[in-house]
Amino acid sequence: MENVVISGAYPGRDGAVAPARAGQQCPFLAGSEGTAKRYAETRQDESLRAALKLLRPASDDFWVGDYAQSFNWDEIGREYERQLGAHAGLPERASEDGWYAVVFRSKRNPECNHRDLFDADRAAYTEAFEATNGALLVYWFTGLDADNNCLATCVWTGRDIARSVNALPRHKEAARLSAGAYIHYHIDRYGIAWDRARRRLHVAPWGGESAR
Template sequence: MPEILISGKYPTIDESGHIVSPNDPHKLPTDESPSECCPFHTDHAIDQLKRRNLARDQGREVYSVTREDESMREALKQFRAVRDDYRTADYGKSFNWAEIATEYKRQLSNFDHLPSRETEDVPIDWFAVAFRSKRRTDCDNVDLFDADRKAYEEAFYGTNKSLLMYWYSDLDDEQNCLATCIWTSRDIARSVNSLPHHHEAARLSAGSYVHYNVGRCRIQWVDDTFRVSSW
């Protein structure tokens, strides 16, 4: 299984239980074309609106579109590992941040019509989560996939797309895996932990892995480059 990057539509699963990429994994859902939004909801535009309103009713923060965040969303479509041991290596040294920075700068002009996050003397930042695990050989990959899909949709649509990117790897020879997501806001990211599908995914995790670790990083835009540090 190759690495999978998701910035909108979640991938499907084939009959043998292997995860496969959809035809266009980078296409973002739109209310104008609900049938293309997500393969699991036929009335997805209505469902998305209900989730967004529920989040507001619960007092949870949801994402408001900005120039920098949408530029980052586009730039992260180039996200890839630059070393073979990225599943266990330092997060800031494992991916092509320089290439993403170049694309981020290029994308900014495409979103000049949007509000900006820029404030004087305060670097723009994003929140990353790295889930490193060693999977049990006898775990139910289909159940794990389904729980992961539901948690992703809950996070992506329930926060009005604050989740900019979700990326996960295949297993190496020792069953190690890395899943990582990047958010517009640490506070928004934390708010989804209490949601039901995230609870179910966490429950399954307890029996699916030999061990796992959750790392959190801050990605700052400083001097025309990305600075990645623990958070």
């Protein structure tokens, strides 16, 4: 699907970056401080990275619907379980803490410079992937619809490492360029965990945390 961007290809571990396409970006610009944290590969994280290549909407109202119900998490969970065997040679996670997802829904100002925003966003996520050594497992976004609405989501190995990248220079530049770019936006945070008993991924709001 052209609206799916997997961190393994955006940017890839070989440094390659997907071609820029005007009008297809939605930056995540929550505040943070400090230095970007570094990720070390684990069996669980790399298995989820591979499984998230299947990420796609499961309902027609995914733009505004419940995140836990709007995507094919059951299919991704089955693939995750399969991938655990394929990545058996990697170290295990130090804890069973789940993954951290951010959902950014916005309505873009039609008069903003979409191309500059896209290029800044692409640079910011290249920077984030490289600075954390691949902690960004997936970045998925749609293009703008007829009403300039957009949805984007990214899944990280953890909350702290996700927040750490927002203090990086290219993320700050993306934040500067985004001023006035949105008519409105809404950010939600979710936790994703593997339910061993039910052999499925469990997706739920991160402590009810949200921001407008």
